[in-house]
Amino acid sequence: xxxxxxxxxxxxxxxxxxxxxxxxxxxxxxxxxxxxxxxxxxxxxxxxxxxxxxxxxxxxxxxxxxxxxxxxxxxxxxxxxxxxxxxxxxxxxxxxxxxxxxxxxxxxxxxxxxxxxxxxxxxxxxxxxxxxxxxxxxxxxxxxxxxxxxxxxxxxxxxxxxxxxxxxxxxxxxxxxxxxxxxxxxxxxxxxxxxxxxxxxxxxxxxxxxxxxxxxxxxxxxxxxxxxxxxxxxxxxxxxxxxxxxxxxxxxxxxxxxxxxxxxxxxxxxxxxxxxxxxxxxxxxxxxxxxxxxxxxxxxxxxxxxxxxxxxxxxxxxxxxxxxxxxxxxxxxxxxxxxxxxxxxxxxxx
Amino acid sequence: xxxxxxxxxxxxxxxxxxxxxxxxxxxxxxxxxxxxxxxxxxxxxxxxxxxxxxxxxxxxxxxxxxxxxxxxxxxxxxxxxxxxxxxxxxxxxxxxxxxxxxxxxxxxxxxxxxxxxxxxxxxxxxxxxxxxxxxxxxxxxxxxxxxxxxxxxxxxxxxxxxxxxxxxxxxxxxxxxxxxxxxxxxxxxxxxxxxxxxxxxxxxxxxxxxxxxxxxxxxxxxxxxxxxxxxxxxxxxxxxxxxxxxxxxxxxxxxxxxxxxxxxxxxxxxxxxxxxxxxxxxxxxxxxxxxxxxxxxxxxxxxxx
Numbered sequence: 001x002x003x004x005x006x007x008x009x010x011x012x013x014x015x016x017x018x019x020x021x022x023x024x025x026x027x028x029x030x031x032x033x034x035x036x037x038x039x040x041x042x043x044x045x046x047x048x049x050x051x052x053x054x055x056x057x058x059x060x061x062x063x064x065x066x067x068x069x070x071x072x073x074x075x076x077x078x079x080x081x082x083x084x085x086x087x088x089x090x091x092x093x094x095x096x097x098x099x100x101x102x103x104x105x106x107x108x109x110x111x112x113x114x115x116x117x118x119x120x121x122x123x124x125x126x127x128x129x130x131x132x133x134x135x136x137x138x139x140x141x142x143x144x145x146x147x148x149x150x151x152x153x154x155x156x157x158x159x160x161x162x163x164x165x166x167x168x169x170x171x172x173x174x175x176x177x178x179x180x181x182x183x184x185x186x187x188x189x190x191x192x193x194x195x196x197x198x199x200x201x202x203x204x205x206x207x208x209x210x211x212x213x214x215x216x217x218x219x220x221x222x223x224x225x226x227x228x229x230x231x232x233x234x235x236x237x238x239x240x241x242x243x244x245x246x247x248x249x250x251x252x253x254x255x256x257x258x259x260x261x262x263x264x265x266x267x268x269x270x271x272x273x274x275x276x277x278x279x280x281x282x283x284x285x286x287x288x289x290x291x292x293x294x295x296x297x298x299x300x301x302x303x304x305x306x307x308x309x310x311x312x313x314x315x316x317x318x319x320x321x322x323x324x325x326x327x328x329x330x331x332x333x334x335x336x337x338x339x340x341x342x343x344x345x346x347x348x349x350x
Numbered sequence: 351x352x353x354x355x356x357x358x359x360x361x362x363x364x365x366x367x368x369x370x371x372x373x374x375x376x377x378x379x380x381x382x383x384x385x386x387x388x389x390x391x392x393x394x395x396x397x398x399x400x401x402x403x404x405x406x407x408x409x410x411x412x413x414x415x416x417x418x419x420x421x422x423x424x425x426x427x428x429x430x431x432x433x434x435x436x437x438x439x440x441x442x443x444x445x446x447x448x449x450x451x452x453x454x455x456x457x458x459x460x461x462x463x464x465x466x467x468x469x470x471x472x473x474x475x476x477x478x479x480x481x482x483x484x485x486x487x488x489x490x491x492x493x494x495x496x497x498x499x500x501x502x503x504x505x506x507x508x509x510x511x512x513x514x515x516x517x518x519x520x521x522x523x524x525x526x527x528x529x530x531x532x533x534x535x536x537x538x539x540x541x542x543x544x545x546x547x548x549x550x551x552x553x554x555x556x557x558x559x560x561x562x563x564x565x566x567x568x569x570x571x572x573x574x575x576x577x578x579x580x581x582x583x584x585x586x587x588x589x590x591x592x593x594x595x596x597x598x599x600x601x602x603x604x605x606x607x608x609x610x611x612x613x614x615x616x617x618x619x620x621x622x623x624x625x626x627x628x629x630x631x632x633x634x635x636x637x638x639x640x641x642x643x644x645x646x647x648x649x650x651x652x653x654x655x
Contacts, residue, residue, distance in 0.1 A: 166638075167630070
């Protein structure tokens with residue numbers, strides 16, 4: 001694949017070998033994939049166990065904590081104890097809880113008096129819209145700026161880029177969100193408010209107008225999330241490309257007479273992308289934190305906003321359910337990235 | 351030549367100290383060439399001074415609600431340079447006072463996190479086999495987990511106090527340190543002098559504490575500086591979400607107060623801007639220092655000056 005124009009005979013001679021290699025790669029990939037999926041299953045079980053024991057760390061009677069200290073009668077107490085299975089031995093509680101969680105029963109939210117799963121599935125599309133848009137934008141922005149920075153490393157552009165990225169990275173996302181609301185929604189001095197202060201829709205819109213309305217609400221949260229998250233991608237992409245900078249294949253590409261721009265885009269960046277992609281997914285956990293804060297600040301009706309509502313009560317079944325969901329989602333996304341990775345980079349997963 | 355001979359006569363301990371002092375001087379000389387690192391260091395010194403002298407400059411009763419000197423939500427004036435909060439307290443005083451909790455929690459949480467990370471990293475690098483495998487699987491699990499969610503969950507179920515916040519941040523943020531320290535431990539343990547130490551009868555504890563630990567310490571120092579930065583941010587986040595101790599005043603708590611008091615919708619920017627800038631400046635200063643230390647120790651990293 002690496003030679004530019006192999007002769008026809010060479011291709012013919014190489015063909016069986018290539019096929020044999022492909023077959024080996026396929027079993028290798030299966031083994032690699034099975035390993036990753038198995039690891040993910042163990043991780044998910046660990047999340048389940050953490051969810052169970054974490055919410056039994058609570059000092060005192062869990063029922064009393066769940067009711068938020070409100071006075072309840074002895075019968076109610078007994079009913080709750082039976083409902084939550086607190087009269088059973090611990091191991092049996094654990095197996096019950098696992099069985100329920102695996103069949104999609106995460107308990108009942110105390111504050112909304114609705115199944116936790118229903119609340120999550122209601123809020124999920126909104127979060128996916130916000131996070132997905134931001135994720136695509138900050139990954140692209142980070143990679144583009146990071147690779148440009150590394151290509152001219154040490155230059156003014158590089159210093160400005162990394163400086164800005166580090167500064168934005170040090171800013172609390174919720175604070176940036178609040179400031180953006182003040183400047184662009186409430187308005188400062190002569191500047192009028194351009195964007196809504198929060199929420200996802202104004203209500204009463206239909207069809208295309210509705211889409212525009214949601215997009216209008218989406219801009220500020222997405223800008224906040226992109227601003228605080230792109231720095232990480234930028235730094236990773238930058239150092240990944242810096243690692244490639246001295247490579248011989250780049251000298252070869254230049255010696256062939258390729259333009260500098262082509263050497264960067266076609267030769268250097270693809271190799272630097274691979275470690276960047278892995279780290280973008282490993283850092284998803286951090287993004288979850290950003291999403292929670294941004295949704296809270298902008299009253300976005302997603303999972304993060306729900307998490308904040310659950311915290312302030314505290315509505316423990318909902319906190320627990322969301323904890324399980326966030327952790328499981330991040331693990332699943334990472335496993336998917338692991339599974340796609342060997343397809344991008346044939347050196348992995350042999 | 352003569353100095354070394356003299357030191358040799360003074361005993362191996364004095365020699366070791368002399369070597370350490372020399373390497374510290376060399377470290378400082380290289381650190382000095384990083385302008386961003388110096389700026390960060392100056393920022394830190396300033397904030398440390400502010401936090402330590404706060405009882406003298408703003409007084410200990412600045413956060414008392416009952417004796418508030420001004421009217422609620424005043425805009426900045428000569429008397430209150432940053433305005434007043436929703437109880438009429440002086441915001442400048444609160445900002446200075448809040449630095450104490452923010453920095454304290456940041457330092458303690460970073461110390462806890464780095465201590466866990468170093469222990470896990472050194473032991474996982476030293477004892478190979480099943481123990482290391484299991485430990486690194488746990489580390490990877492924590493690395494991928496949304497740690498803020500875990501920290502919040504922990505802070506929700508435990509009693510609300512600063513200790514809880516320190517614990518919640520510390521026990522969720524150690525995996526990066528563990529990975530780095532383990533890699534460094536593996537590199538150190540492959541060197542011949544470790545083999546020599548083992549051949550001379552050095553046990554696990556001796557090798558880890560006398561040979562591996564001093565060699566990973568510089569890395570740990572850089573990592574601690576970076577961890578403080580993220581711990582300060584994490585503390586602000588937890589306080590803003592209201593899972594910290596509500597009776598203690600910190601920068602994150604100030605921001606939560608501001609939001610609850612409606613400073614956002616009424617456009618009272620002076621209530622919101624200073625605490626956020628303080629958080630960002632402290633976090634940035636620690637990050638700059640950490641990156642400068644990192645690039646002194648490992649010039650290959652290509653960190654810009």
